[in-house]
Amino acid sequence: MRLKKMDKRILNMKGVKRTMKKTVAYYRNSTNLQENSIQMQKAMALTFSSKQRIVIDEEFEDIDMSARKLGLKERTGLYKIKKQIEQGLIEGIVVYKRDRLARNVQEHLELYELFKTHDVKVYFTSQNEAPMMYTPVGEYLETILGAMAEHEGKQIALRILETRIANYTKGIKLGNLPFGYKKIEVENKLPSIEKDEEEIKIVEAIFDTILHDNHESTSSIAKQLKKNNFIRKTKKGEKRSWDETQIKEIIGNMMYAGTRIMKFGNEKYERKYDDLAIVTEKEWLDANEIFEKILENKKGKVKFRCPILKFLYCKECKANLVLSKQMVSSTNYRIVKCENEECKTRAFVDDVEQNIKVQSDFYFRNLLSNHFSELYKRQQKANVNRLNTIIEKYIQLVKGLEDEAIKRTEKFIKSKSQLHKDNLVACYRKLKEIKKEIAFYFEKLEEINDFMGKIEGSYELFKENLLEKLSIDELDIFYTDIIESVHIGKYEIDFQFKHPFFTAKEMYNHDTKTVNLS
Numbered sequence: 001m002r003l004k005k006m007d008k009r010i011l012n013m014k015g016v017k018r019t020m021k022k023t024v025a026y027y028r029n030s031t032n033l034q035e036n037s038i039q040m041q042k043a044m045a046l047t048f049s050s051k052q053r054i055v056i057d058e059e060f061e062d063i064d065m066s067a068r069k070l071g072l073k074e075r076t077g078l079y080k081i082k083k084q085i086e087q088g089l090i091e092g093i094v095v096y097k098r099d100r101l102a103r104n105v106q107e108h109l110e111l112y113e114l115f116k117t118h119d120v121k122v123y124f125t126s127q128n129e130a131p132m133m134y135t136p137v138g139e140y141l142e143t144i145l146g147a148m149a150e151h152e153g154k155q156i157a158l159r160i161l162e163t164r165i166a167n168y169t170k171g172i173k174l175g176n177l178p179f180g181y182k183k184i185e186v187e188n189k190l191p192s193i194e195k196d197e198e199e200i201k202i203v204e205a206i207f208d209t210i211l212h213d214n215h216e217s218t219s220s221i222a223k224q225l226k227k228n229n230f231i232r233k234t235k236k237g238e239k240r241s242w243d244e245t246q247i248k249e250i251i252g253n254m255m256y257a258g259t260r261i262m263k264f265g266n267e268k269y270e271r272k273y274d275d276l277a278i279v280t281e282k283e284w285l286d287a288n289e290i291f292e293k294i295l296e297n298k299k300g301k302v303k304f305r306c307p308i309l310k311f312l313y314c315k316e317c318k319a320n321l322v323l324s325k326q327m328v329s330s331t332n333y334r335i336v337k338c339e340n341e342e343c344k345t346r347a348f349v350d351d352v353e354q355n356i357k358v359q360s361d362f363y364f365r366n367l368l369s370n371h372f373s374e375l376y377k378r379q380q381k382a383n384v385n386r387l388n389t390i391i392e393k394y395i396q397l398v399k400g401l402e403d404e405a406i407k408r409t410e411k412f413i414k415s416k417s418q419l420h421k422d423n424l425v426a427c428y429r430k431l432k433e434i435k436k437e438i439a440f441y442f443e444k445l446e447e448i449n450d451f452m453g454k455i456e457g458s459y460e461l462f463k464e465n466l467l468e469k470l471s472i473d474e475l476d477i478f479y480t481d482i483i484e485s486v487h488i489g490k491y492e493i494d495f496q497f498k499h500p501f502f503t504a505k506e507m508y509n510h511d512t513k514t515v516n517l518s
Contacts (some may be wrong), residue, residue, distance in 0.1 A: 022057035023092035023121075025049075026081060026102045030066045038063060041096045044125040049094060055124065056094060067103035070159060072110070082111075085118050092121040097129050099149040108146030112139070156392070157300050165264050169271070175262060176300060178255045179203065179232070181276065193276060200278060202230045203348075206242075206250050207279050210287045218244040250293045257284035306334075306349065307476035308356050314338040314345045314488030323349070336488070347488050359495050360482060367482075380448050394438045401431045 022404065027041040038061060049056050060077035073079050078101065084090050093115075097100060102108040115122055122132040130145070132138065167173035171190045175181055180200040185191045205228060206221070215221050225231075225242045232240050254261055258277030262269050279287070312321040321336040324346075337346035405427045412420040470478060483495040 003265060021089060021091035023054055023089070023094065024060060024081060024084075024090055025056045026060050026062075026078060026100065027096070028062040028065060028067065028075070030068075039077040041125070044096055045094050048123065048125040049420050052123070054092070054094065057232065067099070067101070067107075068154070072107060072195045082114060085114055085120055088118065090118075090120060092123060093491050094123045094125060094460070097124060097126045098145055102146065102149065105143065105146040108149060109143065112142045112146075135235065148324075161264055165269060168262055168264070168269060171271075177500075178253050179250060181255070193273065195276060195278075202232070203256060204278055205230050205282065206247060207256070210251065211283060218247060221247060221294075232481060235422055248291070251287055254284065257281045288315065307472060307479055307481075309336070311353070311356075311483045311486045312336055312477065313485055313487050314340065314343055315487040315492070316345055316493060321345075321488065342482055345490060347493075352486075352488065355493055356479070356483070356486060356495075357366060360479065363495075363497050364482060384445065384448060387445050390442050391445075392439060394434055394441070398431065398434055400439070401427060401434065405431060433448045462483075470500050 013223050025042075025045045027038045027045070029038050030039075042059075048054070060081055062075045065075050069073070072082060081090065081093065098108065099385070101111055114120070116134045119134075124378070132142065132143065164173070168175065174191055174193060177183060177193060180196055181193050182196045182202040184194050204226070205225060209215065209224050210220055213224065214355065215224070222242050222244070230242070232246060234240060250256070255273065255276070256278050258272060258282065259273040259281075260271045260273055262271075290407055308321060309321070309323060313319065315319060317338060317340050319340045322339045326333050326335050326346075327331050327333075334349035335346050336349055336352060338344075360439050401475040405424070408420065408424040408427050412424050428436075482497055483496045486496070487494040
């Protein structure tokens with residue numbers, strides 16, 4: 001029976017089809033500027049397969065894909081090879097070097113185990129690449145080579161980053177320019193930046209309307225720009241109205257104040273272009289401050305820090321409470337209300353915060369005066385047990401080393417050899433280090449035992465105005481440590497603390513703000 005060439009299947013004696021395994025080639029490059037190009041890798045594979053008389057049945061490519069940044073699943077070519085190997089379809093893979101497959105140790109060893117499990121023969125076309133062996137020594141070697149590939153990848157990335165930084169600071173490469181500017185290139189000269197007069201008028205209009213018109217929303221700014229026929233064009237030349245995202249990009253870019261900032265890695269690099277500025281630095285700061293306030297007022301959302309919010313729940317329907325604000329006698333007040341629109345539970349934030357401060361302060365003092373010893377002992381019991389376990393382990397180690405030191409001493413007395421002397425010295429040095437460790441852990445035990453005596457006389461530190469002295473960040477940490485939940489009802493607030501020796505219930509009166517919000 002004659003089989004089709006693309007089918008690659010043959011019949012066994014019983015007429016059941018089985019798959020003929022194939023040899024594939026894999027090529028990868030990180031960028032189109034890379035030395036190890038796809039074309040070069042293909043040429044190497046062709047030369048190698050011709051000399052070795054290996055038939056390459058299928059080729060897989062990952063073009064412009066970094067093995068350092070992208071995982072196996074994201075490199076589609078290699079991922080297809082992985083799946084076909086798992087299906088038992090591949091018996092050999094032709095590749096230029098190991099670093100084409102992976103740039104970190106974990107992925108390298110994962111592929112090594114895959115090849116080993118399915119007995120895949122790996123052919124490297126580079127002459128100086130060591131063969132892949134499925135032996136204990138081979139596995140050890142692959143770990144080292146994988147680590148080297150990872151280190152080399154990091155070094156390459158670092159060199160590329162350093163080159164980009166140098167090109168930017170020297171003015172060789174300008175990168176993508178913000179809206180309103182264009183690049184001018186002249187032969188044998190460094191590129192320069194000029195204003196795009198048509199676009200820069202729009203930028204000036206955006207800053208002008210934010211600085212001098214009283215807009216309450218970003219949509220109002222966008223409507224003003226559209227009314228004045230200021231539109232933007234997409235890369236395809238399509239006309240679009242300005243929206244919040246684009247306006248924010250303009251306002252937030254310091255290039256319009258004469259300072260260009262480029263970020264490389266985690267570092268920012270500045271270049272001054274005072275001649276290209278369209279607003280002063282003060283105007284730029286003012287515009288950003290105004291725009292931030294507009295964003296804060298968007299859709300009535302309240303943008304203020306409220307460390308208690310994450311603990312607040314509705315007592316009636318158990319839903320979360322959300323921040324809002326309400327006008328009372330011509331004054332805006334911060335409130336919390338049930339996220340369930342049908343529920344009428346709500347309360348003034350100031351009143352809730354004050355109640356939580358009072359109850360938390362009382363609860364904390366109660367812990368210090370009545371339960372501190374119990375809490376401390378409970379916490380430190382595990383630490384003491386761990387220290388005792390470590391000390392016992394080191395004591396047993398000391399006993400073993402002392403026996404070993406006696407034996408090494410006897411050997412040295414008999415032979416007087418330098419080797420036995422060195423071994424004896426090393427043994428005593430190790431013994432000395434371990435005894436120092438034991439002394440250190442005994443000191444830690446003493447510190448734990450002494451701490452209770454020191455802290456018992458320090459309660460006066462927590463007597464008056466404890467919470468008043470804490471910053472908002474410190475309050476956040478304090479509340480997180482002790483509060484489990486706070487349930488707000490129509491007329492009362494229930495507190496549940498994390499160490500439930502007791503719960504507190506506090507009556508709540510809405511009349512404190514002259515109006516009943518419920």
